[in-house]
Amino acid sequence: MHRPLMLLVPISLAASGTAHATDQNATIVSAGSEQAIRLGKTVISRPFGAELVDRLAVVGSYPVKGARLHLIRGSGGAQCPARYAVIVTRTGHEPQIGQSFGTCSAAAQPRLRRGEFTVAMPATAMGGPLVRFHYANGRMQSVAAPALTQGAGAMARPAAAPVCKAANAVDQSRALDAFERDWPKAYRRTGTLKRVTLGQSEMRALVTDLACMASWPIGERRVPELATPLFRSSHHRTAAFAALDSIQQDPATDANLKAVARSFSAEMRYRIALDPPL
Numbered sequence: 001m002h003r004p005l006m007l008l009v010p011i012s013l014a015a016s017g018t019a020h021a022t023d024q025n026a027t028i029v030s031a032g033s034e035q036a037i038r039l040g041k042t043v044i045s046r047p048f049g050a051e052l053v054d055r056l057a058v059v060g061s062y063p064v065k066g067a068r069l070h071l072i073r074g075s076g077g078a079q080c081p082a083r084y085a086v087i088v089t090r091t092g093h094e095p096q097i098g099q100s101f102g103t104c105s106a107a108a109q110p111r112l113r114r115g116e117f118t119v120a121m122p123a124t125a126m127g128g129p130l131v132r133f134h135y136a137n138g139r140m141q142s143v144a145a146p147a148l149t150q151g152a153g154a155m156a157r158p159a160a161a162p163v164c165k166a167a168n169a170v171d172q173s174r175a176l177d178a179f180e181r182d183w184p185k186a187y188r189r190t191g192t193l194k195r196v197t198l199g200q201s202e203m204r205a206l207v208t209d210l211a212c213m214a215s216w217p218i219g220e221r222r223v224p225e226l227a228t229p230l231f232r233s234s235h236h237r238t239a240a241f242a243a244l245d246s247i248q249q250d251p252a253t254d255a256n257l258k259a260v261a262r263s264f265s266a267e268m269r270y271r272i273a274l275d276p277p278l
Helices: 169-182 198-215 222-232 237-248 255-274
Strands: 027-031 034-039 042-046 055-064 067-075 082-087 111-112 116-124 128-136 137-145
Touching: 027 042, 027 055, 034 055, 034 067, 034 082, 055 111, 055 116, 082 137, 169 198, 169 222, 198 222, 198 237, 198 255, 222 237, 222 255, 237 255
Parallel strands: none
Antiparallel strands: 027 034, 034 042, 055 067, 067 082, 111 116, 116 128, 128 137
């Protein structure tokens, strides 16, 4: 349900000298006993409406076609440490507050690329796979990326055995693009991987997704190239290959997943043999 715009100072943009609202930055100000957002001479009280927060913060401002988006974080209690909202400013219009969104994680990763604004964050306040929100039609909308596997990864159901899901070419491309985009910077070099800790279950979920995507025509070359630093890393290569072996040896594993794990393991061993770690 959409909340009405709540303005502490509801004066027109022209009268308040805010004709260039898209050029303005959002700042935090005091409004009695609470914090508020100031944009020019307009002060926005309680940007999260009835959702009470202890503190407000401006994460950043991002120009999109015909508007500027101001990402606001509201810090709440232990149950939901962070909520987010976007204030949209356009020249000649009053600011508009979008509906709050997020997963309660304080680790939001905003990104503006080619005029498209997205915010990625872990699936829960405690972590998990990334969830992505995309700005469209005046609001932040959750992007439902196709799952790579069933039963694998941090969102798996304990009783489910991993199964590589079939996907059409469009879904494969979308999923692989998102996976590459969200691949942590620390995973892209063997030198930085030594500072990364991966548990056994986390490693198995990771190589399961890699193996599944490497079996797609679009991923035959891209996925092994992305995964090479991980398999060359002296800190992780033994565990990574062991995880692939465990998938093949697990009697509960789907036959197709065993096959793609075997193929991916052979490909990575071949690559490492061609360019052995120093």
